[in-house]
């Protein structure tokens with residue numbers, strides 16, 4: 001099996017087009033990401049897969065020239081454990097189509113929200129999610145699409161996607177690795193200290209191998225402890241993001257960190273700056 005290119009370092013970028021590029025073309029947005037000194041960007045397909053194949057090939061060329069790594073966030077409507085078969089089929093299609101267009105754009109990793117328990121047992125829901133996800137992988141393999149497929153750790157206890165579940169899917173299916181959303185884990189499990197952050201990374205290393213730490217897809221933002229886990233800017237929240245970065249350094253993690261804060265690129269740059277500082281790299 002072909003695997004995506006190995007990550008060369010830890011990269012930082014915004015979840016979607018930076019605010020200062022809003023209303024501009026995706027190509028302009030990539031140039032702005034570059035000007036800000038960021039080196040990754042997530043294509044937000046959360047409300048629909050807007051990037052067309054012809055354009056994706058142009059995106060690929062520009063992103064390669066600018067050395068920006070692309071990830072994608074598949075649509076929010078996905079539920080691989082839906083009770084209706086038609087909804088599962090649609091969910092499979094959303095992930096496959098996100099992966100196809102990201103692959104055309106030369107991208108690296110697709111993240112998605114796996115689904116909901118809907119008052120059923122976690123083990124039953126696990127089997128449903130795994131079954132559907134294995135069909136996604138089968139299609140992508142047939143098409144020769146080598147991007148990582150990443151179930152995300154989710155904030156709400158009513159949603160499938162605790163750390164154990166996303167790790168187990170990654171053990172049992174090819175092409176699958178977790179997307180670790182530290183804000184969601186802070187909300188779901190209360191994990192907000194260095195000990196907790198080390199626990200997460202140790203578990204990934206022990207259960208998935210060093211390879212997984214060398215190729216991480218990470219989401220970081222502030223988060224409010226309200227009913228739905230509203231995202232906040234890092235400086236308005238209690239998330240110990242500096243300590244997250246310090247632990248990422250301890251474990252020599254590589255891959256992509258996406259800022260999902262409302263201010264997008266601002267927190268992306270703030271994290272990048274701190275990362276360079278603790279690694280003593282002068283820009």
Ligand SMILES: [Zn+2]
Pocket residue numbers: 073111112113152
């Ligand atoms: Zn997400």
